Amino acid sequence: MVGSMWVALGLSLACISALSLISPAWFQTPTFSFGVLTYCSWPQGNSWNQSCGIFRSLDDIPDFAWKVSAATLLGGWLLLAFNAILLLSWVLVPRGLCPRWGSGPTLGVEAAAAIATIVGLLVFPISLASPFSKEACGASSMYHGGQCQLGSGYVTAIFNAVLASLLPVIGWSHMTKVQGRTILFSSDTERIILVPEMSK
Template identity: 30%
Template structure:
C-alpha cells in the first residue's frame, strides 16, 4: 500500500519575524502604558495630559516647565483628584497583556536552542495561545479606559461635560493611539505563531501491510 509520511519542519524566517514583531509590540505596549498622554487638554492653559497612572501639567511650548505626578496627586498649584478605579483595572489588564507579550517574545528568541521541530511546534502553540489572551486583555483595557472619563479627576480637568466615553474639553493623545496600534499589531502575533512549523511530506513510501 502506498502511503505518505510527514514530519514537522520549522521556518526559521517566520520564527525571526514572529520574535521581532512580538518584542516590538510588547515594547510599544509598555511604553504606551507609562506615557501620560492618553488624553490631552490644550486650552485653557496650562496644558493637561493624563494617562493610566500619571498626569502632567505643561507641554508644547511649556515643555521646560512640564511637571508630572501620579494621578490623584497635585502638580504645583494645579489640584489633583482621586483617579478612576477603572484606570487601576486598565493598568492591570493592559500591563498584564504587555508583560505576556514580552515573555512570549523572549521565549521566541530561545527557539533555536530546542532540539527538534516537534518541540518548536509545542512551544509555538502554547505561546500563540498566551498571545491571544494578551491581545484580549489589552483590547478590554482600551475599551474600559474611557469609562474613567466620568470620574471627578476628568471632570475637574476636562470640564463638567466629561462623562463616560466623552472627553469634554480633552482630546485623544498619542499615548492612547500608540496603545491602540500596538494592540492591533499584536493580533498578528498568534497568527505568525501558527505559521512557524509546517508538515514536511516525505517521498512516497511503500508499506508491507496486507490489504484485506
C-alpha cells in the first residue's frame, strides 16, 4: 500500500516537472511569455491567438545561464523519471526478485533530482539580464523581471522542487524506523524473527 502511494507520488512529480519544463509561462508580459524551453507571443487582448516557438537545442537558447539552468532542470527531470520507473518496476515485479522500495538507491536519486531542480530554478533568473529577456521584459536585469511577471510555469516548478526535496526526507525517516529492529535467527525453527530494539 505504502509502496503504491510512493510510486504515485514519484510518477506525479515526474509529470508535473515535465509540464513545468515545457510551459512557456515562466515570465510573462501582456503580449509575450517565455519559459526554459518554449516562448509564446500573441496580439494585445487576444491571448487565445498565440504563436509559440521552442528552443530545439542548447545552442538555440540565448544566454549561458539559461543554458545551465535548462541542462540542470532537464537532468532533474530525467532523474525524477528514472526514479518513477524504478519505483514502478519494484511494485510490479514479484517481491522476491527486487529489493524493497524506499531503499538507498531511490532515495539518492530523489535527492539528486531535488538538488538539480533547485539549482536550475536558482540559476534561471540570472538569464533575465540577457538581450532576449531585456527585449521581452523591458528593463530587466539579474533577478529583476522588469515588466515581466512571474508565471504559472515557474511557480509550478518551485512547488515541484519542494515536493521532490520532501520525498527523500520522508523516505529516510521510514528507513530509520525499519532499521531500528533487531533480527534474530532461530536455528531450531529456521525462521527470522523481527524484534523491536528496546530503549535503554
